[in-house]
Amino acid sequence: MELTLPGLDPTSDRPVFKQIADHLREAIERKDLAPGAKVPSEATLMTHYGVARMTVRSALQLLQGEGLTVAEHGRGVFVRSRPPVRRLASDRFARRHRDRGKAAFIAETEEAGGKPSVDSIQISEADASSDVAKRLGLTTRDKVLVRSRRYLINGHPVETAVSYLPAAIAGGTRIAEPDTGPGGIYARLEEMGYRLDHFDEEIKARMPLREEVKALRLAPGTPVFHLVRTAFAEDGMAVEVCDTVMSSDAYVLSYQLPAR
CATH class of the missing domain: 3.40.1410.10 (Chorismate lyase-like)
Structure with missing residues (x-):
C-alpha cells in the first residue's frame, strides 16, 4: 500500500518539523508504516512538504529519539521492529x-x-x-x-x-x-x-x-x-x-x- 501523508497546516503554531514528525508517527501507529518498513526518504519528504533538508532531518531525528525508528547507514530510516512482549x-x-x-x-x-x-x-x-x-x-x-x-x-x-x-x-x-x-x-x-x-x-x-x-x-x-x-x-x-x-x-x- 502506498503511503499517503497529509500536507502541512499553515495556520498551526506547531513547528513544521514537528508536524512532519506527527504525520509519520501517526502512520506508524496506524501500521501504515509497519515494523521494519522503510520511512520515505529525505528527498521524498522534502518534495512532499516543500521544506528544506534540515527540517526533514529534524523530524526524523525526533522520531529516532522516541525510539520509533532506526537509521541504517547507507540504507535509510526504518520503523523499529520490536520484540514480542x-x-x-x-x-x-x-x-x-x-x-x-x-x-x-x-x-x-x-x-x-x-x-x-x-x-x-x-x-x-x-x-x-x-x-x-x-x-x-x-x-x-x-x-x-x-x-x-x-x-x-x-x-x-x-x-x-x-x-x-x-x-x-x-x-x-x-x-x-x-x-x-x-x-x-x-x-x-x-x-x-x-x-x-x-x-x-x-x-x-x-x-x-x-x-x-x-x-x-x-x-x-x-x-x-x-x-x-x-x-x-x-x-x-x-x-x-x-x-x-x-x-x-x-x-x-x-x-x-x-x-x-
Whole structure:
C-alpha cells in the first residue's frame, strides 16, 4: 500500500518539523508504516512538504529519539521492529516450570509463542563485591561463581543477566558449565538439596549504560528495567543473586498481590 501523508497546516503554531514528525508517527501507529518498513526518504519528504533538508532531518531525528525508528547507514530510516512482549509474572519461578525441565525464561517465552535462546555465556570465579557479599551473607574475601549471559526472543536480545552463587556451593558442579541442563540453575540447586523457598526482587527503571545499549541493541531513548533478585532456600540461606537488565519495551511487569 502506498503511503499517503497529509500536507502541512499553515495556520498551526506547531513547528513544521514537528508536524512532519506527527504525520509519520501517526502512520506508524496506524501500521501504515509497519515494523521494519522503510520511512520515505529525505528527498521524498522534502518534495512532499516543500521544506528544506534540515527540517526533514529534524523530524526524523525526533522520531529516532522516541525510539520509533532506526537509521541504517547507507540504507535509510526504518520503523523499529520490536520484540514480542514477555510478561514478567509473579509466578515465573514456580517449581512447575523446573519440573517440566524448563528454566523460567524458556517456559514463559514459549508459552507466549516466541522462540527463546541464550548466548554470550561467560563463567568465572571472583571475589564477592560488597553488595553481593551482603546479599549472600558472605564476606568480600569469599569467592562467588559468576554466570553471565544474554537472552533473546526470536533472535532479538531482550535481557542480560549475571548470576552470583557462593563458589562453595556451585563451584565444580554443572552450574559452572555453559549448559546447566533441564530447568537451569534453580533445578540444579534443588537437586543439590537447596530447595527454594522464595525470591526477593528489587526493580528500578533507568537509562541504559553504553554497553547495555550495544548488548540489547536499544533504540535511542529506550530505558531499561534493572532488576536484582535474591534466591533463598527453605532454611533461609541466600543461594543466588541475579543482576538483570531488561529492555523496557520487551516486558510488561505483571504481578498478583494478596490483599491480606
